[in-house]
Amino acid sequence: MSERKTDEVTGVETTGHSWDGIEELNNPLPRWWLWTLYLCIIWAIGYTIAYPAWPMISGATQGVMGWSTRANVAADIATHEDNNAELVSQLVAADVATLPEHPDLNRYAIARGGAVFRANCSQCHGSGAAGAKGYPNLLDDDWLWGGDIDAIMTTVRHGIRNTQDDDARYSEMPAFGEILEPAEIDAVVEHVVSLSHSDFDAALAAQGAVVFADNCASCHGDAGLGMREMGAPNLADAIWLYGGDRETLHKTVEFSRFGVMPPWGPRLKEADIRAVSVYVHSLGGGE
Amino acid sequence: MTSQPDQPLYAARVPIFPRRVNGFFRRFKWWIMAITLGIYYLTPWLRWDRGASLPDQAVLIDLANRRFYFLWIEIWPHEFYFVAGLLIMAGLGLFLFTSALGRVWCGYTCPQTVWTDLFLLVERWIEGDRNARLRLHKASWSLHKWRLRLTKWVVWLVISVATGGAWVFYFTDAPTLLRDLLSFDAHPVAYTTIAILTATTFIFGGFLREQVCIYMCPWPRIQAAMMDPDTITVAYRDWRGEPRGKGNAKTRKAAEAQEAVVAAQAAGAGAARYAGTPYPGKGTQPATPPALDTVSDKGDCIDCMACVNVCPMGIDIRNGQQMECITCALCIDACDDVMARIGKPRGLIDYLALSDEPAERAGAAPKPLWRHILRPRTILYTAMWLLVGVGLLYALFIRSDIELTVSPVRNPTFVVLSDGNVRNIYDVRLRNKAGEARTFRLSLTSDDLLQIGLEGRETLSVTVPADSTVLQRVYVTARADDPAAQEDTTALRLWVEDVSAQIRASKATTFNGRGTK
Numbered sequence: 001m002s003e004r005k006t007d008e009v010t011g012v013e014t015t016g017h018s019w020d021g022i023e024e025l026n027n028p029l030p031r032w033w034l035w036t037l038y039l040c041i042i043w044a045i046g047y048t049i050a051y052p053a054w055p056m057i058s059g060a061t062q063g064v065m066g067w068s069t070r071a072n073v074a075a076d077i078a079t080h081e082d083n084n085a086e087l088v089s090q091l092v093a094a095d096v097a098t099l100p101e102h103p104d105l106n107r108y109a110i111a112r113g114g115a116v117f118r119a120n121c122s123q124c125h126g127s128g129a130a131g132a133k134g135y136p137n138l139l140d141d142d143w144l145w146g147g148d149i150d151a152i153m154t155t156v157r158h159g160i161r162n163t164q165d166d167d168a169r170y171s172e173m174p175a176f177g178e179i180l181e182p183a184e185i186d187a188v189v190e191h192v193v194s195l196s197h198s199d200f201d202a203a204l205a206a207q208g209a210v211v212f213a214d215n216c217a218s219c220h221g222d223a224g225l226g227m228r229e230m231g232a233p234n235l236a237d238a239i240w241l242y243g244g245d246r247e248t249l250h251k252t253v254e255f256s257r258f259g260v261m262p263p264w265g266p267r268l269k270e271a272d273i274r275a276v277s278v279y280v281h282s283l284g285g286g287e
Numbered sequence: 288m289t290s291q292p293d294q295p296l297y298a299a300r301v302p303i304f305p306r307r308v309n310g311f312f313r314r315f316k317w318w319i320m321a322i323t324l325g326i327y328y329l330t331p332w333l334r335w336d337r338g339a340s341l342p343d344q345a346v347l348i349d350l351a352n353r354r355f356y357f358l359w360i361e362i363w364p365h366e367f368y369f370v371a372g373l374l375i376m377a378g379l380g381l382f383l384f385t386s387a388l389g390r391v392w393c394g395y396t397c398p399q400t401v402w403t404d405l406f407l408l409v410e411r412w413i414e415g416d417r418n419a420r421l422r423l424h425k426a427s428w429s430l431h432k433w434r435l436r437l438t439k440w441v442v443w444l445v446i447s448v449a450t451g452g453a454w455v456f457y458f459t460d461a462p463t464l465l466r467d468l469l470s471f472d473a474h475p476v477a478y479t480t481i482a483i484l485t486a487t488t489f490i491f492g493g494f495l496r497e498q499v500c501i502y503m504c505p506w507p508r509i510q511a512a513m514m515d516p517d518t519i520t521v522a523y524r525d526w527r528g529e530p531r532g533k534g535n536a537k538t539r540k541a542a543e544a545q546e547a548v549v550a551a552q553a554a555g556a557g558a559a560r561y562a563g564t565p566y567p568g569k570g571t572q573p574a575t576p577p578a579l580d581t582v583s584d585k586g587d588c589i590d591c592m593a594c595v596n597v598c599p600m601g602i603d604i605r606n607g608q609q610m611e612c613i614t615c616a617l618c619i620d621a622c623d624d625v626m627a628r629i630g631k632p633r634g635l636i637d638y639l640a641l642s643d644e645p646a647e648r649a650g651a652a653p654k655p656l657w658r659h660i661l662r663p664r665t666i667l668y669t670a671m672w673l674l675v676g677v678g679l680l681y682a683l684f685i686r687s688d689i690e691l692t693v694s695p696v697r698n699p700t701f702v703v704l705s706d707g708n709v710r711n712i713y714d715v716r717l718r719n720k721a722g723e724a725r726t727f728r729l730s731l732t733s734d735d736l737l738q739i740g741l742e743g744r745e746t747l748s749v750t751v752p753a754d755s756t757v758l759q760r761v762y763v764t765a766r767a768d769d770p771a772a773q774e775d776t777t778a779l780r781l782w783v784e785d786v787s788a789q790i791r792a793s794k795a796t797t798f799n800g801r802g803t804k
C-alpha cells in the first residue's frame with residue numbers, strides 16, 4: 001500500500017510510485033479514451049463469440065459465423081483451380097514433346113511441375129534435384145532409361161522396378177558374388193575403372209576385359225557404354241550412381257544394385273505427371 | 288486501495304474555442320496551408336509524357352504493376368532502397384528541424400495541424416469567432432443551432448471527401464479514376480479507401496483535434512530527445528512579464544478595449560474578418576531586452592488572456608514549456624498585438640532559446656540566432672542528411688536502362704556431366720526499362736575457359752518485351768580439364784548487351800568447380 005501524496009505544483013494526487021524522484025500524476029483518463037477502451041473490450045468479446053477462439057478440451061469454439069481458415073483455403077484452392085482449368089486441359093491434351101513451342105503453357109507446366117516435384121520427388125532426388133548416392137541426379141545429362149520428355153514421363157508414371165505397376169521399367173543385375181570368384185571381380189572392376197580413368201593396372205584390366213565380355217557386355221555393351229532399354233548404366237562416363245571407386249564397384253558387382261521408384265500414375269493427376277516431367281526435363285539434362 | 292473518493296475515473300474533454308488572430312505567423316501559416324494543400328490536391332493531376340506504353344501521370348504509385356513514377360524517374364521494386372533512402376532523409380530532416388527549431392513540423396506542416404486549421408476556419412466562418420462559438424456551445428439545441436451545426440458538418444464532410452478522394456488518385460490514372468468514381472464503376476477498394484479517409488479526416492479534424500496530438504501521436508514524446516536548451520522554441524519571457532496584471536491598470540484597460548474591438552469585428556461580416564490592420568513582419572530574432580516598466584515595477588504581461596484564447600491546444604504558455612505546445616506561434620501573434628497596443632516592445636512571447644534566459648534576465652544581449660542553430664548536433668544531422676541524399680543521387684545517375692540480377696543456383700553448387708565437364712546454373716533476371724522490346728545478348732568474361740548456354744534457347748539472345756522482366760536460366764560449363772572445373776571457385780562476369788542501342792551491363796559472380804586442385 002503506497003502512501004498518498006499530492007503534487008505541490010498541480011495539486012493533483014500522485015500514484016505514489018517514485019522513479020528517480022519523479023512521480024506520476026494520477027490524472028483521470030480522457031473520457032473518449034476510456035469509452036474507446038470499453039468499446040474495444042466489448043468488440044473483443046463479440047469477436048470471440050463470432051469467430052473460432054476459445055480452446056476447449058477437444059478443439060476450439062467454432063464461432064457463430066461459420067468461418068474457418070481451412071474452408072477458406074479450400075475455397076482459395078478451388079478458385080485457383082478454376083482459373084487454371086483452361087491451362088490444365090490444354091496441358092492434358094498437349095503433346096508434351098512440343099510444349100516449348102507454347103511458351104505460356106510451358107511456363108505454367110514448369111511452375112506447376114516444380115511444386116509437384118518439391119512435394120513428391122524431393123524426398124529422394126533432393127530439393128534441387130541433385131539426387132544423392134543411389135538416387136539419380138536429374139540435373140546432369142546422364143539418363144539410365146532415357147532423358148527425352150516422353151521417356152521421363154514413362155518413368156514418372158510407372159516407376160522403376162516396383163511390383164505395383166506391371167508397366168514399370170524393369171531390369172535386374174545378378175549378384176555376381178555367387179557367380180564369379182573374388183579375384184575375377186577384382187579384375188573386372190579394374191577393367192571398368194580403365195574405361196573412364198587413366199590410372200589403372202593394365203595387366204589386371206586385361207584379365208578383367210575377358211570376364212567383362214563374358215558376363216557384363218550383354219547388358220552394358222562391349223565398350224561398357226550401357227543400354228537404355230534395360231537401364232544399364234554407361235560405365236565409361238564420369239557419372240556414378242553409387243560411386244566409381246574400386247571398393248564401391250566391387251560391392252556393386254558382388255551384390256548388385258536394385259534401385260526402386262514407385263509408380264506415380266495412380267497417385268498424381270495426369271496434369272501433374274505431365275507437369276513434373278516437363279519440369280525435370282527443363283532442369284538442364286533434358287534431351 | 289483507497290484513492291481520493293471524489294476523483295473521477297475519466298475526464299471529459301474541455302472544449303477549446305481558439306480565437307481568431309492576425310499577425311506575421313498567422314499569415315505565414317495561411318501560406319503554408321495553401322501550399323501544402325495545393326501540393327496534396329493537385330499533384331496527381333500533373334501529366335508527364337513517358338511514351339505510348341507508359342502512364343502519363345507525373346507522380347504515380349502503380350501498385351498493380353509494382354512501379355513508382357516520379358516525374359522522369361521510374362522506380363522498380365528492386366530499387367525500393369530509393370524509397371527507403373527518402374524515408375531516412377525525411378527522418379533525419381525531422382531530427383534536424385526539431386533540434387534547431389523545435390516542433391516546427393507540428394506547428395506548420397503536420398497534416399493534423401493543417402486540416403484542423405482548415406476545419407477551424409470553416410467553423411469560424413459559419414459559427415463566428417470564439418465568443419459566438421462559446422455562446423452557441425452553451426445554448427440549447429434550437430433551430431438556429433441545428434442550422435449552424437449542420438452547415439458546418441456538411442462543409443467539413445465535403446472537405447473530408449475531397450481529402451480521401453485526392454489520396455486514391457495517386458494510385459491510378461487520375462482522370463480515368465475520377466470518371467469511374469462518378470459513374471460508380473471504380474474498384475470497391477477505391478470507394479473503401481475514400482470512405483475510411485473521409486471518416487478519419489472528419490473525426491480527427493473536426494472532433495479529436497488537439498487530442499490527436501496529445502494522446503495519439505508519439506511525436507511529442509519523442510521530440511524531447513531531440514531538443515535541448517539551444518533549440519529555438521515558443522516561450523514566454525517571464526522575467527519580463529511577471530508579476531503580471533495588477534498595477535498596469537491603465538494599459539490593461541486600453542488593451543481590453545482593443546480586445547472588445549477585435550471581438551466586435553469578429554462578430555461582423557465574415558469576409559472582412561481577416562482584413563485586420565497588418566503590421567510589419569517579424570522574424571524569430573529575440574527582441575532586445577525590454578526596458579522594465581519603471582513606473583509600476585510590474586511586468587509587461589497585463590493578464591489579458593489573449594495568448595490563451597488563441598491557443599488551439601488550449602494551454603497557457605506562461606506556465607512554461609508544455610508537452611501540448613505545437614509551437615504554432617499563434618500566441619506570439621496575439622501577444623505582439625497586445626504589446627503594440629499598450630506601447631511595449633514585441634516579443635513577450637517569442638521564438639527563443641531557453642539557454643538565453645540568464646543573459647536576457649540580466650539585461651545582456653542574447654546569443655545571435657545562428658549560434659543557436661549552428662551546433663554540432665545540427666551540423667551532424669545536416670551532414671548525415673546530405674550523405675544519404677548524395678548517395679541516392681549517385682545511385683540515381685548510375686542506373687542503367689538495362690539491368691540484370693544474377694542468382695547462382697546453389698542447390699547443388701555444381702553438376703558434373705557425363706563427359707566430366709562441370710556445369711553451374713544461374714538464374715538471370717533481365718530488366719528492360721525501355722518503352723520498346725529489346726534483344727539482349729549474353730556473354731561471359733573469365734580468365735579460365737568457360738562456355739555459356741541458355742536453357743530452352745538455341746542462341747545466346749533473349750528478347751525482353753517493353754517495360755518488363757524475363758527470368759532466364761543460364762548454364763555455364765567448364766571443360767573437365769579447364770582450370771575452372773578443377774578449382775574451388777573461379778571469378779567470372781556475366782554481360783548483357785543490347786546490340787542495337789549499344790548499351791551493356793554486367794554482374795560479377797563465381798563459378799564453383801570440383802575443388803580437386
Ligand code: SF4
Nearest residue numbers: 598612613615616618
Ligand atoms: S502555446 Fe498554444 S498558441 Fe502558443 S505556440 Fe504553443 S500551441 Fe501554439
Ligand code: SF4
Nearest residue numbers: 588589591592594622
Ligand atoms: S497575450 Fe501577452 S499580455 Fe496578454 S496575457 Fe498573454 S502574455 Fe500576457
